[in-house]
Structure formats: structure tokens, C-alpha cells
Amino acid sequence: MKAYHTRITGAVLFLFLALQVASCWNPFSPQQDKPEKIRPLAPNTPENVLSNLVLAYRQRDIELYLDCLADDFEFYLLDEDWADFDGDGETDQFWGLALEEQFTRNMFEQAWRIELDDFRGTQSITDPSDPSGKSKILKRSFTLRVWETEESVDPLPAQGEATFTLRPNEQGIWKIVKWVDESEV
Numbered sequence: 195m196k197a198y199h200t201r202i203t204g205a206v207l208f209l210f211l212a213l214q215v216a217s218c219w220n221p222f223s224p225q226q227d228k229p230e231k232i233r234p235l236a237p238n239t240p241e242n243v244l245s246n247l248v249l250a251y252r253q254r255d256i257e258l259y260l261d262c263l264a265d266d267f268e269f270y271l272l273d274e275d276w277a278d279f280d281g282d283g284e285t286d287q288f289w290g291l292a293l294e295e296q297f298t299r300n301m302f303e304q305a306w307r308i309e310l311d312d313f314r315g316t317q318s319i320t321d322p323s324d325p326s327g328k329s330k331i332l333k334r335s336f337t338l339r340v341w342e343t344e345e346s347v348d349p350l351p352a353q354g355e356a357t358f359t360l361r362p363n364e365q366g367i368w369k370i371v372k373w374v375d376e377s378e379v
């Protein structure tokens with residue numbers, strides 16, 4: 195599990211697995227450390243959507259989080275993180291929106307404290323694989339810290355790089371269609 199602790203994937207998965215077996219968890223615990231609500235930005239640029247993604251983490255707002263993701267969203271894992279996440283007996287190199295929602299909802303609902311710094315980086319290029327020429331690829335680095343419980347002295351740190359592909363719809367609303375974990379191992 196050690197490698198898991200260095201990346202966003204790991205923090206999410208570790209919490210998901212650890213809390214699945216924690217039978218004493220109280221879903222109505224008022225002790226979670228939640229910040230005040232801030233309004234999200236209009237999702238009319240790729241950069242605004244990534245800002246909203248960070249805000250969703252900070253506010254544990256699963257609805258805002260899902261608003262940032264396209265219906266055909268895919269999260270691609272590092273090779274060493276490949277595993278059978280959906281239990282069909284086949285190793286998965288990525289997962290889709292349903293598992294992303296499950297893992298993230300679990301973390302938002304159960305972690306004691308979540309801190310995600312602003313993404314670092316400004317690169318934005320046109321996605322050469324999109325025949326419409328509209329999709330953009332943004333590479334960013336991030337630092338996430340997750341405390342599992344109030345008693346957790348040290349957070350589960352996740353630092354790394356991610357490449358996001360975003361696509362606008364006909365109304366000019368941007369969503370993330372692909373998130374590739376590019377973290378150094």
C-alpha cells in the first residue's frame with residue numbers, strides 16, 4: 195500500500211478500502227471539518243472547471259464534483275495501480291464515472307479532513323486526437339492531504355501530476371472527459 199499513499203488515487207482508494215471495514219463509523223457524526231461554502235465559477239472555460247474541481251474537494255460537494263465530469267469520464271491509473279476495481283475478474287487500467295463517484299463520495303462523506311491546494315501549472319493545448327479540434331488538454335500538478343479520522347496525526351499525502359482532457363458541449367459548458375494520473379512513482 196505504500197505507493198498508494200503518494201497519489202490522489204491512493205488516498206481515495208485507501209480511504210475507500212479502510213472505511214469499508216470500519217464497522218464503528220457513524221454516518222451522522224458532526225465532527226467532520228468542513229469549510230464554508232464558496233460559489234463555483236461558471237464552467238465556461240477548462241480552467242474554471244478545474245478550479246471548480248478543487249472547490250468540490252474542499253467543500254466535499256459531490257454534486258459540484260460530478261458537474262465537472264462528463265458522462266463518458268474515464269480515470270486512467272498508473273501501471274502499478276492497475277487492479278480489478280469493478281470485480282469482474284479482469285484487471286482495469288481505468289475506471290469510469292460510476293466508480294469515480296463511488297470512491298469520491300466515500301471520501302467526501304467519511305474523511306475527517308481534506309485539503310487540496312490550488313492546481314499548479316498553466317499549460318493548455320488542443321487535443322490532437324479530437325477531430326472537432328475543440329477539446330483541450332491541461333497538465334497540472336497537485337498536493338492533496340487527507341486525514342482519515344480526528345485521531346489521524348499525519349494525513350495521507352498525495353502529490354503528483356495529472357493530465358486532464360476537457361471538452362465543451364454545444365452550450366459552451368466544459369467537462370472533464372479524461373483524467374490521466376501522471377505522477378512520478
Ligand SMILES: [Ca+2]
Binds near residue numbers: 282284
Ligand atoms: Ca475489472
